Amino acid sequence: MAVEKRREREIEEMKELILTTASEIIATEGLDKLSIRKIANKIEYSPSIIYHYFKDKDEIIGNVMQRGYKKILSAVSSAKMEQETPIDRVKQMTKNYIRAALHMPEEFMAVQLNQSEIALKHTASLFKGASKEKPALTALYQCLQEMYAGHDVSEDKLEMTGQMIVVATLGLIFKLIIEKDIDEEQRERLIDFYTEDIVLRIAKGTHNDNYIESLS
Amino acid sequence: MAVEKRREREIEEMKELILTTASEIIATEGLDKLSIRKIANKIEYSPSIIYHYFKDKDEIIGNVMQRGYKKILSAVSSAKMEQETPIDRVKQMTKNYIRAALHMPEEFMAVQLNQSEIALKHTASLFKGASKEKPALTALYQCLQEMYAGHDVSEDKLEMTGQMIVVATLGLIFKLIIEKDIDEEQRERLIDFYTEDIVLRIAKGTHNDNYIESLS
DNA sequence: TTCTATAATTGAACACTGTTCAATATCAAA
């Protein structure tokens, strides 16, 4: 019986070894340079063995992505408590999200572009009612609800607004990742302009103009 | 001499044949299923011959993408004249851009994600001063300039605002393409909400609040 | 028309890829 526990642990360790090795390759050489044989070489096993621990390459990629993405999500949610007003929380969350994504560009792009089941569990969704299920959206949605508490704004519009912030942020991150040779100063200016200004423009739109004034 | 002209034409026809075949495969089976051998089979030539007309696979993909993207750009610029006010032109341009992109999702994604030289010539850029060089940005930039003609808005902020609209639009398109099983109604609602509402929220932010009022 | 130089086209090969599977090695339990 004790032996079974050890085996289980060994299996977990082997999976871990494969995943971290894959992670290393992705980080240093890029996702497109990741191959089963390259992983096998690094861990000094034959390529075949990998298929005893993972169904296929996609499952490995999926797992690596999931891990990376969890880090990003935790970076976002850590902002929830730090800031006082919902507006500041939205700002902070967005900023954290962008920073975290730019720290793991390969993983981030892969998770977002991969429509595999494992990825869909973690990425934001545009489906109606998604705000209540997707972790990336719930926090944002709650902030918006706080902002407009007591004001006559339909739940529908509120959700769409949240989705638009997510979508716009994704677009900015994508562009910043793709255009990697953009100079540091311009990059910072854009991130700042986006988080300090654009996000608010989007968020503050969901109401009558008087309420805009009261928020600024 | 006349023979040279014919040869030139034949080379052009062969290139055309390769590109349209590649285009077909991409449209029906997806970019990841495109292979040199598959193109060769379809045009009933040996795979090697393709390398006499194109440097490598990337050059073929680049050319296919360029063509697709030109269609999208022309769809955008066709809106320039139709609408009266700059606001309506921005709306129309954005709508056209989204629609055109969704009609050729594979090409669009590939152009945007491919950071090859051929792609960089056509995609929007976040570089400072890019608005004056990139076709996707110039039209938008001009509308914004019109909107704020005579008002005290720095050129810098105007450009960044334009870039933010582009970036946000890209994000929406990406998400709509990736989440392909979203239902038609929600898709339309989102596109409408974005073009009719969000774009304006972003665009109208570049000024004092009084000017906002006068624009609505 | 025949010969020659040039360009088009091919087939075979190389070095990769993901994946499968029968054969082998390892090791715990009987």
Added chain:
DNA sequence: TTTGATATTGAACAGTGTTCAATTATAGAA
């Protein structure tokens, strides 16, 4: 020590992009 399970391997298959020497076709000169 033998048995049974499982971990591990090597070889193979079918696919990929790409190169290159050998072949074929063709246009212009003799």
